[in-house]
Amino acid sequence: MGRTLAQKVYEQHVVRRTEGEPDLLYIDLHLVHEVTSPQAFDGLRAAGRTVRRPDLTMSTEDHNVPTTDLLAPIADPVSRAQVEALRKNTAEFGIRQAPMGTRDQGIVHVIGPQLGLTQPGMTIVCGDSHTSTHGAFGALAFGIGTSEVEHVLATQTLPQRPAKQMSVRVDGELPVGVSAKDIILAVIAEIGTNGGQGHVIEYRGTAIEGLSMESRMTICNMSIEAGARAGLIAPDETTFAYLRGREHSPRGADWDAAVAAWRELRTDEDAEFDREVVIDAASLTPYVTWGTNPGQGLPISASVPDPADFADETDRRAAESALAYMGLTAGTPMRDITVDTVFLGSCTNGRIEDLRVAAELLRGRKVAADTRMLVVPGSVAVKQQAEQEGLDAVFTEAGAEWRGAGCSMCLGMNPDQLQPGERSASTSNRNFQGRQGKGGRTHLVSPAVAAATALTGKLTAPADLQEVSA
Amino acid sequence: MDAFTTHTGTAAPLRRSAVDTDQIIPAEYLKRITRTGFEDGLFVAWRTNEPDFVLNKPEYAGASILVAGPDFGTGSSREHANWALLDGGFKVVISPRFADIFRNNSTKSGLLTVVLPAADVEALQDASEADPTLQVTVDLGAREVRWADRTVAFEIDDYTRWRLMEGLDDIGLTERHLEDIDAYEAQRPSWKPTTTPV
Numbered sequence: 001m002g003r004t005l006a007q008k009v010y011e012q013h014v015v016r017r018t019e020g021e022p023d024l025l026y027i028d029l030h031l032v033h034e035v036t037s038p039q040a041f042d043g044l045r046a047a048g049r050t051v052r053r054p055d056l057t058m059s060t061e062d063h064n065v066p067t068t069d070l071l072a073p074i075a076d077p078v079s080r081a082q083v084e085a086l087r088k089n090t091a092e093f094g095i096r097q098a099p100m101g102t103r104d105q106g107i108v109h110v111i112g113p114q115l116g117l118t119q120p121g122m123t124i125v126c127g128d129s130h131t132s133t134h135g136a137f138g139a140l141a142f143g144i145g146t147s148e149v150e151h152v153l154a155t156q157t158l159p160q161r162p163a164k165q166m167s168v169r170v171d172g173e174l175p176v177g178v179s180a181k182d183i184i185l186a187v188i189a190e191i192g193t194n195g196g197q198g199h200v201i202e203y204r205g206t207a208i209e210g211l212s213m214e215s216r217m218t219i220c221n222m223s224i225e226a227g228a229r230a231g232l233i234a235p236d237e238t239t240f241a242y243l244r245g246r247e248h249s250p251r252g253a254d255w256d257a258a259v260a261a262w263r264e265l266r267t268d269e270d271a272e273f274d275r276e277v278v279i280d281a282a283s284l285t286p287y288v289t290w291g292t293n294p295g296q297g298l299p300i301s302a303s304v305p306d307p308a309d310f311a312d313e314t315d316r317r318a319a320e321s322a323l324a325y326m327g328l329t330a331g332t333p334m335r336d337i338t339v340d341t342v343f344l345g346s347c348t349n350g351r352i353e354d355l356r357v358a359a360e361l362l363r364g365r366k367v368a369a370d371t372r373m374l375v376v377p378g379s380v381a382v383k384q385q386a387e388q389e390g391l392d393a394v395f396t397e398a399g400a401e402w403r404g405a406g407c408s409m410c411l412g413m414n415p416d417q418l419q420p421g422e423r424s425a426s427t428s429n430r431n432f433q434g435r436q437g438k439g440g441r442t443h444l445v446s447p448a449v450a451a452a453t454a455l456t457g458k459l460t461a462p463a464d465l466q467e468v469s470a
Numbered sequence: 471m472d473a474f475t476t477h478t479g480t481a482a483p484l485r486r487s488a489v490d491t492d493q494i495i496p497a498e499y500l501k502r503i504t505r506t507g508f509e510d511g512l513f514v515a516w517r518t519n520e521p522d523f524v525l526n527k528p529e530y531a532g533a534s535i536l537v538a539g540p541d542f543g544t545g546s547s548r549e550h551a552n553w554a555l556l557d558g559g560f561k562v563v564i565s566p567r568f569a570d571i572f573r574n575n576s577t578k579s580g581l582l583t584v585v586l587p588a589a590d591v592e593a594l595q596d597a598s599e600a601d602p603t604l605q606v607t608v609d610l611g612a613r614e615v616r617w618a619d620r621t622v623a624f625e626i627d628d629y630t631r632w633r634l635m636e637g638l639d640d641i642g643l644t645e646r647h648l649e650d651i652d653a654y655e656a657q658r659p660s661w662k663p664t665t666t667p668v
């Protein structure tokens with residue numbers, strides 16, 4: 001029987017296989033950030049261990065970093081201590097570092113691809129669940145806990161078991177104004193936040209093949225919100241074109257050898273998946289979430305659902321508590337929901353294409369009077385690129401705040417937080433209770449919906465704007 | 471990691487589904503750089519805002535087994551969620567279904583996660599609600615949860631069970647296979663990237 005792409009990548013990395021034990025899997029790239037690593041470095045020190053392959057390890061500062069005045073010391077002493085611990089640890093163990101404000105700094109899942117470190121067929125891990133982002137390149141990439149971070153630092157391997165295989169096929173043409181974010185929100189609404197549990201998801205089909213690398217990253221990023229640990233897309237010409245000439249991409253004869261190997265990374269015709277989902281791209285519209293988990297999403301044309309309409313008892317209770325937390329009434333059209341804050345950023349939608357889409361909608365217009373819009377590039381390089389293209393001016397002239405790079409309001413570990421009761425439209429990936437600040441209420445949206453929403457102050461699809469101006 | 475063989479204690483019924491890691495411990499409590507002391511963040515929003523929250527009830531103050539609805543631990547990879555539960559006095563979490571990373575982390579941190587059928591989870595929730603002093607035994611050796619006159623079997627693979635019962639550190643186990651790692655590295659394609667600045 002044939003094998004899937006994910007199975008092929010997995011098999012290529014098995015260091016040791018013994019009956020009755022997990023496989024030992026080799027890790028090609030280990031990304032490290034300040035939040036989930038300090039205890040791992042302490043563990044190494046306590047046991048007198050070293051880092052086996054500092055040359056396959058890269059660190060950055062992202063979760064805690066303020067997005068204003070990057071060169072000043074961090075005001076919050078606890079955040080500062082965490083960032084300082086990372087600097088001290090990486091210096092001690094010889095790991096490359098990307099300190100705040102320097103060229104390579106940014107959200108860990110933005111900088112890997114940007115540097116060309118993320119390549120097809122690799123195994124990539126990080127102490128962060130959105131490591132699935134890197135699957136966009138046909139890599140097997142997944143999040144790990146701190147004990148595993150320590151294990152990878154010490155041995156460059158991880159004990160693993162093969163995952164089940166799931167196919168999400170999206171065929172057809174996406175309607176105008178519908179983006180990768182809408183695809184993945186629709187997928188999660190369809191299969192649920194546990195739909196991918198125990199599986200690796202391969203996204204396939206003509207609509208996926210037609211996406212840019214950055215859009216593919218948006219989709220793979222949220223595999224974890226569908227319950228899967230990893231999601232991936234077969235590498236193709238789009239992938240190779242993105243990688244060619246990047247800082248860490250192979251060069252010369254190495255490039256040719258690499259591309260030849262990458263072309264083999266495809267699911268066999270006769271491979272079998274444990275689960276298959278098919279979605280018609282043409283049927284998709286902009287999606288927004290109404291609840292407190294990413295599966296609680298609907299087309300923007302819909303209304304807040306009535307918990308009584310959920311057949312399943314658990315779903316009904318979850319919907320009731322979500323509506324209570326979100327301060328929403330069943331039957332309210334999604335388009336009537338007023339937001340206080342719009343957040344454009346995160347490892348889901350903080351890349352240059354995301355900023356371009358939003359800027360295009362904001363150009364020459366103004367953010368609604370009572371709405372605050374925060375634009376946080378995913379990395380320093382994205383920020384610099386946007387500034388070269390003049391996007392920063394578009395945002396600031398529209399009345400949005402142009403910030404430094406980091407995770408920012410995606411999780412509010414830095415000062416960028418919602419106040420209790422405040423409501424956001426956010427391009428990030430989690431609408432959990434309190435995720436963006438205690439008592440904050442989050443609606444997950446695409447960059448285009450975020451920008452349109454900023455202009456009107458209510459959840460708005462980009463197409464609604466054209467109607468207004470026409 | 472402490473060895474886990476069998477544990478007997480009282481249970482707290484947490485009748486919620488999809489308890490995500492931001493509820494177990496919000497991001498602002500992740501800034502500590504030590505491996506302990508995370509109990510202050512455990513379910514802090516619910517503990518602060520919901521007087522009826524099960525862990526606010528004095529009769530469950532000493533509970534060491536958390537009995538939760540399906541999809542416990544969805545969201546982030548933060549092992550701090552495991553540590554916060556351990557620091558908060560829990561040794562075991564029982565649920566019909568766990569998020570993958572949370573469950574995987576639990577096999578490293580020494581918090582035991584036990585999957586039971588939904589009907590049994592509900593029966594245990596009912597029983598510990600009726601009698602908060604109910605003694606519940608989680609027996610890893612026998613792969614059983616027992617309370618009152620009930621015995622419910624659970625599944626766990628032999629290898630993980632052995633490692634937990636011995637309290638063995640994964641790194642130590644892997645280090646017995648360094649020659650295999652050396653051999654693998656020797657045949658990796660030379661064009662694979664390194665992080666060394668170019």
Ligand code: SF4
Pocket residue numbers: 062063107108109128130346347348406407410411428429
């Ligand atoms: S942007 Fe958000 S989801 Fe992404 S790594 Fe940062 S905190 Fe995690």
